[in-house]
Every structure is written in C-alpha cells, then in structure tokens.
Amino acid sequence: MSVDLSLDYFALFGLPYRFRLDEEALDRAWHALQAEVHPDRHAHLPDSGQRGAIAGALRVNEAYAVLKKPVTRARCLLELAGVSQDAVNARVPSPECLFEQLEWREAVEEARKANDIDALEQFALRLQIQTDGIITYLAEQLDGRRDLEGAADTVQRLTFIDKLRLEIDNALAAFDNYN
Amino acid sequence: MALLQIAEPGQSAMPHKHRLAVGIDLGTTNSLVATVRNGIAVCLTDEQGRALLPSLVHYRDNDIELGFDAMNARVSDPRNTIVSVKRFMGRGLADVAHIEAMPYIFEETPGMLRLRTAQGSKSPVEISAEILRVLRKRAEASLGGELTGAVVTVPAYFDDAQRQATRDAARLAGLHVLRLLNEPTAAAVAYGLDNTSEGVYAVFDLGGGTFDLSILKLTRGVFEVLATNGDTALGGDDFDHRLYCWALDHARIAPPSAEDARRLQMAARAVKELLTVSEEAPFRLRLDSGEEVDLTVTRTDFFEMTRPLVQKTLVPVKRALRDAGLSPRDVKGVVMVGGATRMPHIQRTVAEYFGQEPLTNLDPDKVVALGAAMQANALAGNRREDDQWLLLDVIPLSLGLETMGGLSEKIIPRNATLPVARAQEFTTFKDGQTAMSFHIVQGERELVSDCRSLARFELRGIPPMAAGAARIRVTFQVDADGLLSVSALETSTGVEASIHVKPSYGLTDDEIAAMLRSGLENADGDQAARALREQRVEAERILEACTQALAADGDLLDEAERTAIDALIARLRKLTAGHDAATLSEGVNTLSRATEDFAARRMNRTLRSALTGHNIDEL
Numbered sequence: 001m002s003v004d005l006s007l008d009y010f011a012l013f014g015l016p017y018r019f020r021l022d023e024e025a026l027d028r029a030w031h032a033l034q035a036e037v038h039p040d041r042h043a044h045l046p047d048s049g050q051r052g053a054i055a056g057a058l059r060v061n062e063a064y065a066v067l068k069k070p071v072t073r074a075r076c077l078l079e080l081a082g083v084s085q086d087a088v089n090a091r092v093p094s095p096e097c098l099f100e101q102l103e104w105r106e107a108v109e110e111a112r113k114a115n116d117i118d119a120l121e122q123f124a125l126r127l128q129i130q131t132d133g134i135i136t137y138l139a140e141q142l143d144g145r146r147d148l149e150g151a152a153d154t155v156q157r158l159t160f161i162d163k164l165r166l167e168i169d170n171a172l173a174a175f176d177n178y179n
Numbered sequence: 180m181a182l183l184q185i186a187e188p189g190q191s192a193m194p195h196k197h198r199l200a201v202g203i204d205l206g207t208t209n210s211l212v213a214t215v216r217n218g219i220a221v222c223l224t225d226e227q228g229r230a231l232l233p234s235l236v237h238y239r240d241n242d243i244e245l246g247f248d249a250m251n252a253r254v255s256d257p258r259n260t261i262v263s264v265k266r267f268m269g270r271g272l273a274d275v276a277h278i279e280a281m282p283y284i285f286e287e288t289p290g291m292l293r294l295r296t297a298q299g300s301k302s303p304v305e306i307s308a309e310i311l312r313v314l315r316k317r318a319e320a321s322l323g324g325e326l327t328g329a330v331v332t333v334p335a336y337f338d339d340a341q342r343q344a345t346r347d348a349a350r351l352a353g354l355h356v357l358r359l360l361n362e363p364t365a366a367a368v369a370y371g372l373d374n375t376s377e378g379v380y381a382v383f384d385l386g387g388g389t390f391d392l393s394i395l396k397l398t399r400g401v402f403e404v405l406a407t408n409g410d411t412a413l414g415g416d417d418f419d420h421r422l423y424c425w426a427l428d429h430a431r432i433a434p435p436s437a438e439d440a441r442r443l444q445m446a447a448r449a450v451k452e453l454l455t456v457s458e459e460a461p462f463r464l465r466l467d468s469g470e471e472v473d474l475t476v477t478r479t480d481f482f483e484m485t486r487p488l489v490q491k492t493l494v495p496v497k498r499a500l501r502d503a504g505l506s507p508r509d510v511k512g513v514v515m516v517g518g519a520t521r522m523p524h525i526q527r528t529v530a531e532y533f534g535q536e537p538l539t540n541l542d543p544d545k546v547v548a549l550g551a552a553m554q555a556n557a558l559a560g561n562r563r564e565d566d567q568w569l570l571l572d573v574i575p576l577s578l579g580l581e582t583m584g585g586l587s588e589k590i591i592p593r594n595a596t597l598p599v600a601r602a603q604e605f606t607t608f609k610d611g612q613t614a615m616s617f618h619i620v621q622g623e624r625e626l627v628s629d630c631r632s633l634a635r636f637e638l639r640g641i642p643p644m645a646a647g648a649a650r651i652r653v654t655f656q657v658d659a660d661g662l663l664s665v666s667a668l669e670t671s672t673g674v675e676a677s678i679h680v681k682p683s684y685g686l687t688d689d690e691i692a693a694m695l696r697s698g699l700e701n702a703d704g705d706q707a708a709r710a711l712r713e714q715r716v717e718a719e720r721i722l723e724a725c726t727q728a729l730a731a732d733g734d735l736l737d738e739a740e741r742t743a744i745d746a747l748i749a750r751l752r753k754l755t756a757g758h759d760a761a762t763l764s765e766g767v768n769t770l771s772r773a774t775e776d777f778a779a780r781r782m783n784r785t786l787r788s789a790l791t792g793h794n795i796d797e798l
Contacts, residue, residue: 031569
C-alpha cells in the first residue's frame with residue numbers, strides 16, 4: 001500500500017513549481033503531512049497495519065529531503081520539465097568548469113595531507129559563498145528565463161561542489177577523532 | 180494491511196478505554212519504569228517506595244537476585260554479579276573498554292560477547308531481559324493489568340546492533356515494544372518544551388555508560404531532531420574508572436583480586452558522588468588482602484584527572500552543531516540529562532561552551548523515563564487528538580555498503596529523518612550470474628574495517644542474463660525505531676530476489692524464539708494461555724479499528740468489497756470466543772490482508788484532506 005504515487009513532490013507538499021523556496025511553507029506542509037502519516041500515529045494499531053502505514057511516511061520524508069536541498073530540488077524540477085537525471089549527468093562540462101574542479105580538488109587534497117584544519121575550514125567557507133552565488137543564478141535560470149539546458153549545466157556544477165563539500169566534511173570529521 | 184492506522188491518527192477507537200502503557204529507561208547504572216496517571220507522568224516504585232532499580236543481576240546456582248538485593252553480591256560474588264550490562268549490548272569483546280578490570284568470564288561468540296555465570300552462558304540480551312522483566316511485573320502489579328505496550332529508551336547514538344539487542348531483550352521480557360525512543364528525545368518531551376517553548380534546544384545526556392548530544396528544533400508541537408551525535412562508550416563509569424586507576428597508583432597496593440577490584444570501584448563511585456557536594460572526599464577502605472587504602476581526593480585532583488573525559492564530550496557537541504549548521508549561540512536552552520551531569524565540572528564546561536547556564540530543574544535520573552511514559556501514553560492512543568505532539572527523530576550514523584577496495588559507500592546519510600528508505604541499483608558482472616552478496620556497515624569512516632559490520636546478505640534467484648543486463652534494485656529501509664530492513668527486486672523482469680540477512684551482531688528471530696521456548700517465561704505460567712491472550716488483544720484491536728474505519732470511510736468500498744470484509748469481521752468475532760491461538764492469528768492476518776487496499780484508499784483520502792483542509796493553519 002502506498003501514498004498516492006501519482007502526486008509529484010511539489011504537489012504532495014502543495015508547493016508551487018518553483019526553485020525559489022518558501023522554507024517555512026515547506027516545513028509547515030511537512031509537519032502537517034507527518035502528523036497524518038507518521039508511524040507514531042498508528043502505533044496503537046495492530047502490527048500488520050503499522051507496516052503498511054510506513055509507506056506514506058517514507059514518501060513524505062523522501063519528498064521533504066529532495067525539496068529541501070537546492071541540488072535535488074532543481075533536479076526534481078528539471079525532471080518534471082522533461083530533463084531526466086541521466087540527461088543532467090550526461091551534460092559535458094565546460095573546460096573552465098572542469099579546470100575549476102581540478103584546482104579545488106588539489107587544494108583540498110593538499111590541506112588534508114598537511115593536516116591543515118584552518119585551510120580546510122577556510123575552503124569550506126569559500127565554497128559556501130560560491131555555492132550561494134550559483135544558487136541565485138540557478139533560480140534565475142529555472143524561475144526566470146526557463147533556460148533548462150543552462151540549468152542542467154549549473155546543476156551538474158553544483159553536484160560536483162556538493163561532493164567536494166562532503167569530502168571536506170569527512171576530512172574535518174576525521175580530525176575530530178584524534179582530538 | 181490494516182486500514183485503521185489511517186483514520187483518526189493517534190486517537191483510540193474507544194476513547195473511554197485507557198490502555199496501560201509504560202515508558203522504560205533501561206540504564207547502564209539504574210533502570211526505571213514510568214506511566215501517565217491522571218494526565219501526569221510518574222515513576223512507579225517498588226514495595227519500599229524506590230523508583231530506581233539498580234541495573235544489577237546476580238546469578239546464583241538456582242535463582243537470580245536483582246537490583247538492590249544484588250548490591251552486596253557485587254563484592255561477595257563479583258563474577259556472577261553483572262553491572263553495567265548495557266555496555267555489552269550488541270557488542271563483541273574487542274569493542275568493550277577496560278575489559279581487563281572486569282571480573283567476568285567472557286566468551287567470544289560470533290556476534291555478541293557472552294558471560295559465563297553460575298547459571299551457564301548468558302548473553303547481554305538475556306541479562307537485560309531479567310531487569311526488564313522485573314520492571315514489567317512492577318508495572319503490572321501497580322497498574323493492575325496486562326500492559327498494552329512499552330516505550331523502551333536507547334541512547335540516540337546506539338547503532339542498529341545495539342538497538343536490535345535492546346528490542347530483543349524487551350521481547351524476551353514479555354513486553355510489546357511500541358517504540359524504541361532515543362533518550363535525549365524522551366528528555367525533551369518530559370521537559371514539556373512543546374507548549375511553552377519554540378526554538379533550538381540542545382540535550383546533553385551523560386549517563387552511566389553512554390553520552391548523547393541531540394539538537395532539537397521545536398515548532399508548534401513538533402519536536403524535530405536536527406542532528407544527533409555521541410559516544411556509546413563514554414559515561415559516569417569512565418570517571419569512576421579514572422579514580423580507580425588513580426587510587427591504585429597512589430595507594431601502592433598489589434594488583435587486586437576480583438573482589439577487591441569491585442570494592443575499589445564502588446569506593447571510587449562513592450568518592451565521585453561526594454565530590455559533587457563537597458570540596459574533598461576520603462578514599463578509604465580495607466581490602467581483603469589486608470592492605471589499606473587511605474587517600475584524600477580533592478575536587479581539583481578529580482577535575483584534573485578527568486579533564487580528558489570532559490573534553491571528549493565536546494567533540495560530539497561540535498559535530499552535532501556542525502551537522503545542524505548552527506553555532507552555540509543559536510541554541511536557546513541546554514537540557515541536562517543523566518546522573519553524571521551532576522558533576523560540577525561538567526556543568527561548568529557546558530555553561531562555558533554554550534554561554535548560558537544549563538537547565539537542570541528536572542531530576543536527571545528520572546527525566547528520560549518520564550518522557551518515555553508520555554510517549555507511550557500517546558502511542559497507546561490515550562491522548563486526545565487536539566493534544567498531540569509529533570517526534571521527528573533521525574538515524575545517528577550513516578548506513579553504507581562495502582564496495583571494491585574495502586570502502587564504504589554511504590546509502591543513507593546520518594541525521595536523515597526517520598522513517599527513511601533509499602534504493603540503489605546493482606548489476607551482475609558475469610553471464611548467467613544468479614546470486615550476489617552484500618555487506619552492510621554503519622559508521623562515518625571511509626574504510627569498511629573502521630565501521631560497524633551490521634549484516635551480510637546474499638541475493639539469490641536472480642534470473643540468468645548476460646552480464647550487466649540484470650537490474651537489481653536493493654532498498655534499505657530504517658523504521659521509526661532506527662532499525663534496518665532490506666529488500667530487493669530485479670527490475671527488468673520484476674522477479675523478487677530473496678534475501679537472507681545474517682546479522683553480524685544481534686539475534687536472529689529463530690534464536691529469540693528458541694530462547695522463549697527454553698522456558699525463560701515459565702515463571703509467567705502457561706505459554707499457550709499467554710499466546711491466546713495476546714492474540715485476543717490483537718484481534719480486538721483490529722476489530723475495533725475496522726469498525727471505526729468502516730463507519731468513517733465505508734463509502735470508499737463497493738458493495739461486493741463491503742460484503743467480503745463484513746464476512747471476515749463476523750468470522751474473526753466468532754474465533755475470538757474460541758481457544759485456538761493459531762486459528763485466531765490466521766483470522767487476524769486474513770482480515771488484515773483483505774483490508775490492505777481499503778487502507779491505501781483511506782490513506783490517499785487522508786493525505787489529500789491534510790493539505791486541502793484546515794490542518795496546516797491549525798498546526
């Protein structure tokens with residue numbers, strides 16, 4: 001059994017098909033939906049029934065996770081507009097974009113090898129500022145110009161950056177182990 | 180599956196009927212049971228009026244002593260008197276710190292370690308079940324009836340193996356587990372932060388053997404855990420151990436016997452507790468060996484020797500804040516939980532880090548049990564619909580799969596809101612390959628060997644195809660208890676591949692069944708009678724829920740569907756009067772299956788109305 005799977009994430013949450021997000025509205029809708037479907041609301045019922053009820057809660061949480069993060073939200077919008085995930089991943093990055101990636105990666109690797117926590121934290125901060133700029137640009141592409149091809153490129157660039165940030169986080173977490 | 184779950188969320192189908200539900204804090208040092216009576220959460224006490232039950236189990240040749248009764252046996256029979264068993268839950272020998280200072284005879288068995296006692300080999304699950312059984316009986320005697328269910332608390336940072344072990348122990352003790360609830364989240368509920376407060380709170384929970392730090396955001400009756408972190412091998416016991424080592428150093432005595440070691444450890448705990456209220460404390464005792472220990476410990480000494488432990492608590496604090504994307508200034512209040520937070524230098528360190536005095540107005544020993552009782556009351560359906568809160572908790576540690584080169588590829592990231600599921604596609608690398616094996620691990624480190632091994636499983640029955648043609652979709656699901664399950668499907672043919680999960684730690688269902696059969700429950704009387712009683716309760720629940728669901732949304736069914744369901748209801752009613760547990764169970768399952776589709780339709784209706792109705796504004 002499941003929630004109405006024909007509803008896409010935006011429709012499920014009653015949100016407009018836009019990249020710019022009213023975070024408060026997202027949270028409110030999430031809480032309202034979970035208030036209905038969360039397993040805690042069905043715990044007094046037979047075991048067999050609870051297992052079925054979980055599907056709705058899973059779907060709602062998945063939707064929330066996708067809508068909350070800019071990269072996944074953008075991918076979801078592109079998919080709804082007919083640009084599949086595979087199509088986004090298959091975009092060929094521009095040489096500048098690739099060069100930028102290489103440079104960043106080397107910088108992170110160097111700081112990691114030198115155990116330079118400050119440098120890593122500085123880099124994470126720079127990346128954050130960079131990301132904020134890219135997201136503003138992506139909003140313009142998706143909500144303003146409806147430039148889907150351009151948006152797909154930007155999403156791919158953001159995906160790279162996300163991976164890099166995860167690596168920095170992991171590196172920083174590893175340092176804490178030895179504190 | 181059964182319908183019913185969807186209708187009036189959280190509300191009992193029969194509001195006038197109060198269900199007996201309890202919250203249990205299964206602690207390293209002490210355990211408690213609490214319930215909600217006349218709307219107020221209270222701890223249930225033993226005949227002497229004591230709420231705390233020391234988590235001590237003494238195995239004698241023919242019987243078991245427990246709690247306060249086992250206090251003396253800690254010294255007289257240390258080998259058979261198990262303290263702090265929580266530290267062994269879901270753990271192998273290599274995982275446990277200071278094992279050399281423990282008097283037990285350990286056995287390394289695949290999965291969890293075991294202890295050899297006067298009554299033979301015991302697993303930590305069985306030992307914990309003894310404690311839980313006493314609490315269940317206390318509750319049943321005090322409340323005057325069989326329990327509908329219990330919420331059992333676990334450290335937020337417990338991994339899957341430790342959670343499984345806790346749930347197994349509860350089942351072994353004859354408890355119906357409504358939910359495993361994270362201790363810091365339970366504390367947040369008890370603090371009643373829901374109605375009066377909004378904003379971000381931190382819960383600092385330092386117990387006897389575990390440390391948790393959870394960051395929660397409270398909005399309109401929703402407790403949302405933003406991030407959790409911790410150390411399941413850091414607690415008050417470690418402070419005792421530092422004092423113990425310090426005393427061995429300074430008293431210049433020979434390596435102590437098991438009995439003397441226990442004496443010294445107990446003295447160390449007493450000194451630690453005294454130092455909470457006084458500037459210095461005597462560490463004085465006479466050992467069996469004839470040696471004398473006569474030392475004085477000042478607060479400064481104690482703070483100095485335990486400074487590294489206090490600093491260790493700040494690591495999870497920083498990590499949780501970073502994961503939540505917050506700084507200490509964003510935290511509106513810090514709730515202190517666990518007996519070990521009474522230590523003045525802990526309170527000072529927390530106050531300095533967050534720039535505010537922590538909240539200590541509830542008894543740090545009881546707050547978790549009280550919160551668990553409130554949640555148990557809600558889960559049992561005893562609360563009114565307009566008086567509900569919602570807990571949105573998270574998975575503490577990432578789940579990953581072993582990939583080439585012994586690396587872990589993360590499937591579900593830490594701090595994902597529960598329940599959560601993620602699917603991953605795999606393909607075969609040989610022509611005609613019909614099986615694949617997987618290794619699931621939990622933890623943040625890159626190398627599989629640095630993470631905890633949860634399970635290995637084999638996928639069988641993949642239709643033979645050319646290499647790379649099969650598309651196997653493996654779904655990992657973590658439920659609201661934080662427990663993992665796995666399923667798999669070959670998507671190009673729709674063939675469901677069978678999965679055999681072999682837990683690396685924890686017990687299989689067969690093992691639990693075997694333990695139950697082995698007569699552990701004999702004290703509770705006739706097994707069969709108990710099974711029948713349980714099935715009747717289950718049957719009544721589903722009948723009650725069905726009736727209510729049909730009354731509310733019967734229009735979703737056509738005439739034929741309605742007739743079929745009505746017939747099954749009538750049949751189950753008849754079976755309830757009988758005496759055959761197996762047939763009754765079958766009747767419950769049949770009705771449950773027959774109403775699955777109805778349940779799905781009701782779910783859709785509810786979801787739609789949740790968004791089109793007034794619910795959002797009301798919340």
